[in-house]
Amino acid sequence: MNSGDTVWVLVSAALVFIMTPGVALFYGGMARRKNILSILMQCFMIMCLIGVQWVIYGYSLSFGPDTGHGIIGGLDWVGLKGIGLGPHPDYGSTIPHQAFMVFQAMFAILTPALIVGAFAERIKFSAFTFFMLLWATLVYDPIAHWVWSTGGWLKKMGALDFAGGIVVHVSSGISALVMSALIGKRLGYEKQAFTPHNLPITMLGGGLLWFGWFGFNAGSALEAGGIAANAFVTTNISAAAAGLTWALIEWQHHGAPTVLGIVTGAVAGLVSITPACGFVGPLSAVAIGALGGIFSYLAVTALKPRAGYDDSLDVFGVHGIGGMWGTLATGLFAQKAINETGSNGLFFGNSALFLIQGLYLLVCLAYAAAMTWMLFILADALFGMRVSREDEMVGLDLTQHHEASYTVLE
């Protein structure tokens, strides 16, 4: 046991925690004023719901001893049975097993919260709650097991995902795309203006995301050492490069850079570096961030209008595209000279890693998309996924939660 490592992982867990309120504010400011509370509530509900789910059985399904084929963990650790204060040899050998468990809990909470932006302003809260519990159980927990747990089948193949490019961002991003297609467009989409109602809140949320991401990425080293420092540095570089790229493109295209644009770009850069941050060097991080910004910009401004889906707050464009690019970029830019537990990527003389990353990406995309589709059908049949037309026009704050953010009189 090492007290420095333990401190770092516990602090990182707290940093990752703040990302969920961060993403709530990031999305909330982008919604219309009648729907901000519904977004904040959905994120807060996930903090509470998955906070309990993880302890009761989520951690056991994700990281518990494998049931035999690398598909899912067993029920040996249900209720955190046997998760002691000493270290587990595979999950941070110098920190308490409980520190690793709570660090991972924050990831399990953040991931479903990312999807909230896809069906914003039109989902029924009961259906949402039911769907999210199942999604965390049947999509997040298995994928986390495949990629990160001892015995997970993708981990055994040698796929690299330092901090959750696939497990967190691709899984939530592709699910967001499926959800937005199935739930349908918001009333009036493409006919009326959908303008963000409070961009300072979005900027605050984006800032909290960037801040929390240091724990997300650098904490994933599970020790307070050189790899953590490398991940910290590459994370900052990538976010900066992507925010800058997005702002410059806007300047060129529209004559002015926007706050929403530069913040969105920075988040796309953070997503892009997530799987790679512990395996790549600083200049690679510049390239990963800048290209992540460009790909994400294209997805949001060109792909979405052409394909015609209403991914309201661009979860797929930012997290899906950024996560896919980051996963493939890990296969290009990874260097054993940076992290000897990783591999070399295509640019450093090893094409095998790139192929593994590609396979890994396809498998997780297909699984998350298919499961989300089935869970949507189930939740829709039981609760009705979408609110009534009248409720949607009045807004979800009043109709789903009986409160309002901004009042006419004081």
Add this chain to the structure above:
Amino acid sequence: MKYIIAIIQPHRLDEVKKALEDADVHLLTVSNALGRGRQMGFTEVYRGAKEVCGLLKKVKIEVACNEDFVEPVIEAIIKGARTGNIGDGNICP
């Protein structure tokens, strides 16, 4: 009694208030308003999506006064709100 409504540029509000006070007019109501003139407003861009809202922030001033004060009030508002641009001093009786 007359009810005078004036739409002015927000940054001229203090000058209009001062001009009205100089004319011995102290009662007024002020509210935020959105509007546009012949020059139209800005086009807003959100993640590449253009929203032609075309409305700009204005300030609406309302003054109720008796007949004797109509001219002084109008003159004070025109004096205080003058920007030197198109649209200054338009009156719709």
